[in-house]
Amino acid sequence: MKTDELRREYNSDxxxxxxxxxxxxxxxALWFQQAVDAKIDLPDAMTLATASEDGMPSARIVLLRGFDERGLVFFTDYQSQKAQELEENPRAALVFYWRELDRQIRVSGSVNTVSREESEKYFRSRPVGSQLAALASNQGEVIPNRQKLESKYKQLMETFRHKEIPLPPFWGGFRLSPDWFEFWQGRPNRLHDRLRYTQCSDEGWKIERLSP
Ligand SMILES: Cc1cc2nc3c(=O)[nH]c(=O)nc-3n(C[C@H](O)[C@H](O)[C@H](O)COP(=O)(O)O)c2cc1C
Structure with missing residues (x-):
């Protein structure tokens, strides 16, 4: 497979x-709405990059579950590799790529856990199956086989039949508070548009154009 032959033009906005x-x-918010309107599959899927204390990076996809002036929120297992790395080094980067719109958004900043109330509220909004799965899985733990996971899930299903499933103490949200955002729009002849917003005071954002 020759990946250097995979070329295409970017002709969007x-x-x-x-x-x-x-x-x-x-x-x-504007671009996210346009991604939703364009019926992009999983517009909320973003790559989250973290790094351990000694600088070893790791990245994975998580789902955006809210955003406002305070930052971008995702939910996960607080015992997972990403959570351990965020505890050691509470800085991270996010990347969205919306191929159909030739757009990429990069965000970087510091990360904090959200309040238990916020995690509880989101946990309650999830389908029961997802709530049970969060309870059944210690994300990242080595398990002997799939059957072990499924039997734990079934056992929890029995335990919590007709009962409210508690928010697991090891599960909840993180909020990345951005220091900067970069919006990338693919353009013809690789003359892409890149606008970077950098926080310069508590109130204001500086906008700069970057060479593609
Ligand atoms: C489309 C998609 C969405 C995902 N959403 C989440 C998510 O919201 N939260 C999460 O913890 N893991 C999510 N995952 C799984 C993560 O990519 C990853 O496998 C898991 O969080 C363990 O990562 P870690 O070991 O680096 O902590 C998602 C994976 C995919 C492919």
Missing amino acids: DLRESNAADTPVEQF
């Missing part, structure tokens, strides 16, 4: 300083 929103969250 443009991204100009004159029509970019004043804040990255507004710009993100």
Whole structure:
């Protein structure tokens, strides 16, 4: 397979300083809505990159489960590799790629856990099967086989039949508070648009164009 022959042109929209929103969250909201309207599969899927204390990076997909001026929220197991790395080094990066719109969004910042109330509220909104799965799985733990997981799930299903499933103490949300966002719009001849928003004070964001 020759990957260097996989070329294609980017002919989508443009991204100009004159029509970019004043804040990255507004710009993100606009592009996110356009991704939803374009019926992109999993527009909420984002790559989360973390790094251990000694600088070893790791990345995986998680789902965006809310965003506002405070940041972008995802939920996970607090015993997982990502959570351990975030405890050692509470800084992370996120990447969205929406191929159908030739768009990429990069976000970088510091990460904190969300409140237990926020995790509880989201946990309650999940289908019962997902709630049980969170309880049944210690994410990242080595298990002997699939059957062990399934029998734990069935056992929990019995235990919590007609009962409320408790929010596992080891499960909840993280919020990444952005220091910067970069919006990338693919353009013809590789002359892509890149606008970076950097937080320069408590209130304001600086917008700069980056060379593609
Ligand atoms: C489409 C997709 C969505 C996912 N969403 C989540 C998520 O929201 N939270 C999560 O913990 N893992 C999610 N995962 C699984 C993670 O990619 C990863 O396997 C898991 O979180 C363990 O990562 P870690 O060992 O680096 O902590 C998702 C995977 C895919 C492919």
